[in-house]
Amino acid sequence: MKWHTPLHLLKNLGLRRASLLEREFGLKTFKDLLYFFPYRYIDRSKIYKINELYLATAEVQVKGRFTGFQEIQGKRGKRLVGFFEDGTGIIEVLWFKNYAWVKKAYKPDEEYVLYGKISGSGHSFSMIHPEVEQADMFFKQGRQGLMPVYPSTEKLIKAGITKKVMQNIMRELFSQTGYSFRETLPKAIIEKNRLISKSEALRYIHFPPDLNLLAKAQYRLKFEELFYLQLQLLLKRQNRKQKIRGFVFEKIGDYFHRFYKEVLPFELTEAQKRVVREIRKDVKSGRQMNRLLQGDVGSGKTVVAMMSMLMALDNDFQAALLAPTEILAQQHYYTIKKWSEKLGLRVDLLTGSTSNAQRRDIHQGLETGDTQIIVGTHALLEDKVQFKNLGLAVIDEQHRFGVAQRAKMWRKNLTPPHILIMTATPIPRTLALTHYGDLDVSVIDELPPGRKPVNTFHVYDTQRKKVYDFIRREISKGRQVYYVFPLIEESEVLDYENLETGFQRLREIFRNEAVKIDMVHGRMKPAEKEAVMERFKSGQTDILVSTTVIEVGVDVPNASVMVIESAQRFGLAQLHQLRGRVGRGAEQSYCILITDNKISDDAKIRLRTMTETNDGFKIAEVDLKLRGPGNIMGTQQSGIVKLKIADYVKDAHIMLAARSAAYRLLESDPMLSLPENQIIREVVKENYKKSGFWNYIG
Ligand code: ADP
Ligand code: MG
Numbered sequence: 001m002k003w004h005t006p007l008h009l010l011k012n013l014g015l016r017r018a019s020l021l022e023r024e025f026g027l028k029t030f031k032d033l034l035y036f037f038p039y040r041y042i043d044r045s046k047i048y049k050i051n052e053l054y055l056a057t058a059e060v061q062v063k064g065r066f067t068g069f070q071e072i073q074g075k076r077g078k079r080l081v082g083f084f085e086d087g088t089g090i091i092e093v094l095w096f097k098n099y100a101w102v103k104k105a106y107k108p109d110e111e112y113v114l115y116g117k118i119s120g121s122g123h124s125f126s127m128i129h130p131e132v133e134q135a136d137m138f139f140k141q142g143r144q145g146l147m148p149v150y151p152s153t154e155k156l157i158k159a160g161i162t163k164k165v166m167q168n169i170m171r172e173l174f175s176q177t178g179y180s181f182r183e184t185l186p187k188a189i190i191e192k193n194r195l196i197s198k199s200e201a202l203r204y205i206h207f208p209p210d211l212n213l214l215a216k217a218q219y220r221l222k223f224e225e226l227f228y229l230q231l232q233l234l235l236k237r238q239n240r241k242q243k244i245r246g247f248v249f250e251k252i253g254d255y256f257h258r259f260y261k262e263v264l265p266f267e268l269t270e271a272q273k274r275v276v277r278e279i280r281k282d283v284k285s286g287r288q289m290n291r292l293l294q295g296d297v298g299s300g301k302t303v304v305a306m307m308s309m310l311m312a313l314d315n316d317f318q319a320a321l322l323a324p325t326e327i328l329a330q331q332h333y334y335t336i337k338k339w340s341e342k343l344g345l346r347v348d349l350l351t352g353s354t355s356n357a358q359r360r361d362i363h364q365g366l367e368t369g370d371t372q373i374i375v376g377t378h379a380l381l382e383d384k385v386q387f388k389n390l391g392l393a394v395i396d397e398q399h400r401f402g403v404a405q406r407a408k409m410w411r412k413n414l415t416p417p418h419i420l421i422m423t424a425t426p427i428p429r430t431l432a433l434t435h436y437g438d439l440d441v442s443v444i445d446e447l448p449p450g451r452k453p454v455n456t457f458h459v460y461d462t463q464r465k466k467v468y469d470f471i472r473r474e475i476s477k478g479r480q481v482y483y484v485f486p487l488i489e490e491s492e493v494l495d496y497e498n499l500e501t502g503f504q505r506l507r508e509i510f511r512n513e514a515v516k517i518d519m520v521h522g523r524m525k526p527a528e529k530e531a532v533m534e535r536f537k538s539g540q541t542d543i544l545v546s547t548t549v550i551e552v553g554v555d556v557p558n559a560s561v562m563v564i565e566s567a568q569r570f571g572l573a574q575l576h577q578l579r580g581r582v583g584r585g586a587e588q589s590y591c592i593l594i595t596d597n598k599i600s601d602d603a604k605i606r607l608r609t610m611t612e613t614n615d616g617f618k619i620a621e622v623d624l625k626l627r628g629p630g631n632i633m634g635t636q637q638s639g640i641v642k643l644k645i646a647d648y649v650k651d652a653h654i655m656l657a658a659r660s661a662a663y664r665l666l667e668s669d670p671m672l673s674l675p676e677n678q679i680i681r682e683v684v685k686e687n688y689k690k691s692g693f694w695n696y697i698g
Contacts, residue, residue: 004030066082066093231666246415250315279311319374347372456592516540
C-alpha cells in the first residue's frame with residue numbers, strides 16, 4: 001500500500017533528508033508526511049502594483065523586471081542595488097552580502113515575482129533580500145495562493161530544507177500519490193455536517209486555493225479527529241454497559257433508612273437527592289456503575305458517598321472509600337465513623353502509617369466481611385488487600401489517582417464493584433466530555449443553604465499589618481484561620497524554610513496575645529499531623545499554618561479566614577480548592593491573597609478572577625484559557641489524548657457537533673453493522689490496533 005511507503009522513496013528527497021525528517025518530527029512514511037500539517041500560511045495570492053504599495057503593510061509581492069544594477073559603497077560596506085519596475089513605478093531591491101551571483105542570475109528581459117518585506121514611504125520603496133522567482137515558473141507551479149509553512153527546526157534549515165523546499169516535498173508527495181485518498185466518513189455524516197471530502201480536505205490543508213477552502217479543510221479534519229475520539233469513548237461506554245455485569249443492589253434497607261431518619265444532621269439539597277436517585281438507579285440495574293460525581297468544593301459530596309455505601313451494606317456487600325492523602329482519609333474516617341455509630345457498623349482506616357498489628361486485623365476483617373466500610377489511601381490498592389465481597393468503591397478527588405490505579409480497584413473482584421468517582425475540580429464541559437467521555441456524570445450544582453460566598457481580597461505584602469489586625473478581629477469573634485504557604489517541589493527545602501520562618505513570624509506577632517498557633521506540613525509523621533488537625537478541628541488552635549496539605553477536603557466549618565502567602569505562585573484550581581476550606585459554616589468567610597508587587601500578567605488575571613467570582617466552573621474556564629488543556633488539574637496523569645489538529649478550547653463547538661454525530665450514529669447502528677458504516681468500523685479497528693487508546697480510561 002502506497003501510504004506505508006518509506007519516506008526516502010519519495011522522489012528527489014534522498015536518504016539523508018528523509019532520515020532528518022524522521023529524527024526531527026518522527027516522519028517515517030508517506031502517510032506521516034501527508035498528516036504533517038502546516039501551522040500557518042503565507043498569503044501569496046495578491047500581487048501589488050508598485051504604485052499601490054503605500055497601501056501595503058509588511059510582506060508584499062510585486063511582479064516586474066530588473067532594469068539595472070548598481071554597486072554602491074556605503075558607510076558600512078558595499079551593497080548591490082537592483083532597480084525593479086512594473087510599469088506603474090520603480091522600487092529598489094537591496095543585497096548586502098554574497099551578491100556576486102545576482103547580476104548574472106536575473107536577466108533584464110525576464111519577468112520575476114518578488115516577495116519580501118517592504119520599507120519606505122510615499123513614492124520611494126525598497127525591499128531587502130527578497131525571495132525572487134521567475135514569473136512563468138511561479139504561475140506554472142501554482143505558487144500564487146496561500147503558501148503553507150511547516151514546523152521546522154534549525155537542523156532542517158541547515159540541511160537546506162527551507163520553507164520552499166518543504167513545500168516542494170509536499171508537492172512531490174501529492175503528485176506521486178495521485179491526489180486521491182480513501183474517504184473515512186460515511187456519506188450521511190458528510191452531508192449532514194456539510195463537510196468537504198477527505199481528498200479535498202487533505203489537499204486544501206496543504207495547498208489552499210483561498211481562505212474559504214482552507215477553513216473548510218480545517219473544519220473537516222478537526223471534525224473527523226474529534227468524531228473518532230468521541231466515537232471511541234462512546235463505544236467503550238456502550239461496551240461496558242452491554243458486557244460488564246454489575247452486582248444488583250436489590251433493596252434499600254435498614255442502614256439507609258435509619259441513616260436518613262436518625263443520623264443525617266440536615267436536609268439534603270435537591271441536587272444531592274437527585275444524585276442519590278441516579279446512583280440508586282445504576283446499582284440496581286444489573287450493570288456496573290461507573291459514575292463521575294462533580295460538585296464544587298463544599299457542595300456536600302461526602303454524604304452522597306455515605307448513602308451510596310449504605311446501599312451496598314444493605315445488600316450484604318462491603319464498601320470502600322479511597323482518598324488521595326492521609327489527612328483526607330483520616331477526616332473521612334472520622335466523619336463516617338461518627339455517622340456509623342448509631343448504625344453499629346464496623347468502619348476501619350487503612351493508610352501507609354497503619355501499624356502492622358492493626359493492618360493484619362484489618363486485612364482479616366476485610367476477608368471475613370466483618371469490616372463493612374474501609375476508608376483508606378493508596379494502601380488499599382495493594383494486592384494483599386482482599387475483600388470478601390466489595391460492592392462499591394468510592395474514589396474521592398479522583399484527579400490524584402492515575403488511571404491504572406482506578407483499574408486496580410476494579411480487579412478486586414471477579415465481578416467489578418460499582419465505582420463512584422468524586423471530584424471537586426470543575427472541568428469545562430468540552431474537556432469533561434473527552435476526559436470522562438465514557439463515564440456517566442452526575443453534578444451537584446447547588447450548595448447547602450445559608451452559604452455565603454467567600455469575600456476575597458488581594459493585598460500586597462506591604463499591607464501585612466492590616467491582615468494581622470483583620471485576623472485578630474476574627475479570632476476575637478471566635479473564628480479560626482488557615483494560613484497557607486506555597487510548597488513547590490523544585491525548591492522544597494527553601495519552601496520549608498519559608499514555612500518555618502512564616503510560622504515563627506506569626507508567633508512573634510501574636511506573642512503577647514491569647515492566640516494559639518499550630519503548624520502542619522507533609523513531612524510530619526502521620527500521628528503528629530493527625531494530632532494537629534484534631535486540635536484545630538476541636539477549636540483549641542486559632543491559626544493553623546500549613547502547606548497545601550490542607551488543600552483538599554479538610555472540613556472545619558468554624559474556620560472562616562484563609563490567608564494565602566505568595567498567592568501568585570498558585571494555579572487557579574489550587575487557589576479555588578484552598579479557598580473552599582472556608583465558607584463552610586454559617587459565618588461570613590474571607591480569603592486573603594498576599595503577593596509582592598512583582599507579579600506576571602497571568603498571575604494578575606488569576607488573582608482578579610479569584611476576587612471576582614466563587615464559581616468553580618467560571619474559574620475552570622479561565623484556567624483552561626490561561627494554561628491550555630494539557631495542564632488542567634485532573635488531566636495530567638490520566639493522559640488526555642493529544643490532538644493533531646483540533647484544539648480542546650478553540651474548537652469546543654466542533655467537539656459538540658462531532659459528539660452528537662457519534663452519538664446518533666451509535667443510536668441507529670450500535671454494532672456498526674450497516675454496510676454504509678463499514679468505513680467507520682475499519683478506522684476504529686485501525687486506531688485500536690495502533691494506540692491502545694482504549695485502555696486510557698479504567
Ligand atoms: P465536598 O463536596 O467539598 O466534599 P463536604 O461533603 O465536605 O463537601 O460537605 C461540606 C460541608 O457541608 C460539611 O460540613 C457537610 O456536613 C455540610 N453539608 C453537606 N450537605 C449539606 C446539606 N444538605 N445541608 C447542610 N450542610 C450540608
Ligand atoms: Mg470532599
